Amino acid sequence: MSEKTKNVLLAVLVVGLVSMTVAYATLSTTLTIENNATVAATNWDVHFANLVMDTNSTATVTTPPSLTATKITGLQATFVKPGDYVSYTFNIVNDGDIDAKLATFTKETPSCGETDTNGFCASNIEYELSYDNNGTATQFQTGGLDFLNSKQTITATLTIRLKSSVEAMPTTALTVSGIGATFVYEQK
Numbered sequence: 076m077s078e079k080t081k082n083v084l085l086a087v088l089v090v091g092l093v094s095m096t097v098a099y100a101t102l103s104t105t106l107t108i109e110n111n112a113t114v115a116a117t118n119w120d121v122h123f124a125n126l127v128m129d130t131n132s133t134a135t136v137t138t139p140p141s142l143t144a145t146k147i148t149g150l151q152a153t154f155v156k157p158g159d160y161v162s163y164t165f166n167i168v169n170d171g172d173i174d175a176k177l178a179t180f181t182k183e184t185p186s187c188g189e190t191d192t193n194g195f196c197a198s199n200i201e202y203e204l205s206y207d208n209n210g211t212a213t214q215f216q217t218g219g220l221d222f223l224n225s226k227q228t229i230t231a232t233l234t235i236r237l238k239s240s241v242e243a244m245p246t247t248a249l250t251v252s253g254i255g256a257t258f259v260y261e262q263k
Contacts (some may be wrong), residue, residue, distance in 0.1 A: 120171040121223065121260045123147060129162035134235070136161055150254075152235065154200075156244070160236035167206070167231050167258075169223040174263035176222045180215050182256045187249040196251050202235040204256055215256070222263050 122144040128136065138151035140163065152161045169175050182204065187196035205212040207230045215231075223229065235254055 117172045119173055121169050121175050124166045124168050126163055126165045132161040134159040134161040154237040157237055157241040158239040160234055162234040164230055164232050166228050168228045169225055172225050174222055174224050175260040176263045178261040179259040183253040185251050186253045187251055191249050195245050199238045199241050200251050201238055202254050204233055206231045
């Protein structure tokens with residue numbers, strides 16, 4: 076083998092060795108990513124506020140309802156004639172940092188207990204829960220109010236009415252119960 080061939084061969088081997096070393100170094104490089112992240116504190120706060128009776132209500136309110144953050148309770152009213160009603164407006168407020176949506180909504184069925192032998196209350200007491208949807212009263216239902224954005228407030232109305240179609244009033248006073256609803260909001 077000539078000296079020139081040996082030098083060429085040696086040069087090829089050196090280039091090959093250097094190439095393999097560089098390739099190995101490239102493939103075996105350790106990459107490190109160091110960074111800090113912050114998870115901000117959030118606040119979930121969906122509640123009721125500002126309960127106000129409609130001054131045009133025709134039923135006599137003997138005990139006004141009380142309002143807590145998530146409940147309206149204790150209303151007692153007397154309905155004397157068909158069509159009598161009591162109505163309240165209130166706000167549903169999202170003071171939190173997270174958008175909410177109405178996941179489930181259920182209404183109870185009015186009853187008057189064992190003293191109501193012919194089911195007068197279930198048949199003749201009705202109540203509606205609606206909210207102001209850009210100037211249109213819309214009944215609450217699951218999916219009806221799709222979302223309640225962070226820092227948004229909507230106005231809702233609760234109306235309890237003795238149907239106008241009642242032909243005969245009960246002969247004894249009946250205490251209506253089961254006028255209630257459950258709203259379950261979840262993260263949007």
